[in-house]
Amino acid sequence: MRLAARIAKIKPSETLAITAKTNFLRAQGRDVIGFGAGEPDFDTPVNIKNAAIKAIESGFTKYTPVGGTDELKDAIVAKLKRDSDLEYKRSQIVVSCGAKHTLYNLAQALFDEGDEVIIPAPYWVSYPDIVVLAGGLPVIVNTKEKDGFKMKPEQLKAAITKRTRAVIINSPSNPTGAAYSPEELKAIAAVLMDKDILVISDDIYEKIFYAKFPFADIASAESKMKDKTIVVNGVSKTYAMTGWRIGYAAGPEEIVAAINKIQSQNTSNPTSISQKAALEALSGDQSVVEKMVREFQKRRNVIVDALNVIPGIRCFSPEGAFYVFPNVSNIYGRSYKGKKITNSAELIDYLLDEANVAAVPGAAFGSDDHIRLSYATSLANIEEGMKRIKNAVAKLD
Numbered sequence: 001m002r003l004a005a006r007i008a009k010i011k012p013s014e015t016l017a018i019t020a021k022t023n024f025l026r027a028q029g030r031d032v033i034g035f036g037a038g039e040p041d042f043d044t045p046v047n048i049k050n051a052a053i054k055a056i057e058s059g060f061t062k063y064t065p066v067g068g069t070d071e072l073k074d075a076i077v078a079k080l081k082r083d084s085d086l087e088y089k090r091s092q093i094v095v096s097c098g099a100k101h102t103l104y105n106l107a108q109a110l111f112d113e114g115d116e117v118i119i120p121a122p123y124w125v126s127y128p129d130i131v132v133l134a135g136g137l138p139v140i141v142n143t144k145e146k147d148g149f150k151m152k153p154e155q156l157k158a159a160i161t162k163r164t165r166a167v168i169i170n171s172p173s174n175p176t177g178a179a180y181s182p183e184e185l186k187a188i189a190a191v192l193m194d195k196d197i198l199v200i201s202d203d204i205y206e207k208i209f210y211a212k213f214p215f216a217d218i219a220s221a222e223s224k225m226k227d228k229t230i231v232v233n234g235v236s237k238t239y240a241m242t243g244w245r246i247g248y249a250a251g252p253e254e255i256v257a258a259i260n261k262i263q264s265q266n267t268s269n270p271t272s273i274s275q276k277a278a279l280e281a282l283s284g285d286q287s288v289v290e291k292m293v294r295e296f297q298k299r300r301n302v303i304v305d306a307l308n309v310i311p312g313i314r315c316f317s318p319e320g321a322f323y324v325f326p327n328v329s330n331i332y333g334r335s336y337k338g339k340k341i342t343n344s345a346e347l348i349d350y351l352l353d354e355a356n357v358a359a360v361p362g363a364a365f366g367s368d369d370h371i372r373l374s375y376a377t378s379l380a381n382i383e384e385g386m387k388r389i390k391n392a393v394a395k396l397d
Helices: 014-027 046-057 070-084 099-110 126-133 153-159 182-192 223-228 253-266 272-283 287-308 344-355 379-394
Strands: 093-096 116-121 137-142 164-170 198-202 229-234 247-250 371-374
Touching: 014 344, 046 272, 070 093, 070 247, 070 272, 093 099, 093 253, 099 126, 099 198, 099 229, 099 247, 099 253, 116 126, 126 137, 137 153, 153 182, 164 182, 182 223, 198 223, 223 229, 247 253, 287 379, 344 371, 344 379
Parallel strands: 116 137, 116 164, 164 198, 198 229
Antiparallel strands: 093 247, 229 247
């Protein structure tokens, strides 16, 4: 059977594949500790679930407008004003089936064949493939650990060509947890200010933030960039609502209208019930978010400290999100039972086979010197998992 050529240009999501493999092994009776899943382990807050139940009971189960209900758009407008002092109208908001869907639709609306999109690495696994599926060319800018995994203005400037259409900034970042300060974003903005280049600001981990400086995206850090920025966010990570599939974008009316047009032909509206739940998430009691973030920060401290005492591993302390991205390259070249480990994928296989620990190879994120572990799991799992990794590394010759 002949498939479209575009299928050969992309790869499946490594993070979802690892999660599926972990679940399969557990079903077979293996005691696997999973550090692969990029979702909070907390339950969706009760007030949000009750809003969904009420929506079902009241019959709010039909089609809604393609780009979301007016009341949810109004809640998003209020949230952006409240949290970032960014002002938008309903016509500048579109709601989609998760932030990934938002990003996919955005790429389809913006990129033509050969358009270049600058993506700092390490990057979320789906960015390059989403660009490729739209016909664009990912231009990867490799950041350095000593720079906090953040793209420097001079690196951005060097990557820009006459074909550059957009830059993707994810802060806090998946997989590193790195976050740009307002001053760093202003320096990035200074490079872009006089250029016809858009910024896609992926703010999905906005609330899971531990840095000493305040959260900002490029539109709030530099007001002159607002009209050239598309802010992407959602309820998945902040409110433990990954399965509800609600994401959104805020930006120029022309771009939002284009996303609506595309969405009308691929999914129509996001789920009506999930929109009511998202409305409650954005407008209701926010104290549960603070509790989750405090717990994530506690887990971060434990996992970073544990990794940094394992010989051959060096771990950057994240400023946000719920991932660590330790450098494991000093382990490469060592062997177990005659089998040498030479890259992140081989190390991940070794840890799964010998330690019953599942993580994601850094190569999937554009850095083969690292692996990614999610600490969106219990402290007990983290402590046991770190013991298993330490023992497994000690077995290597």
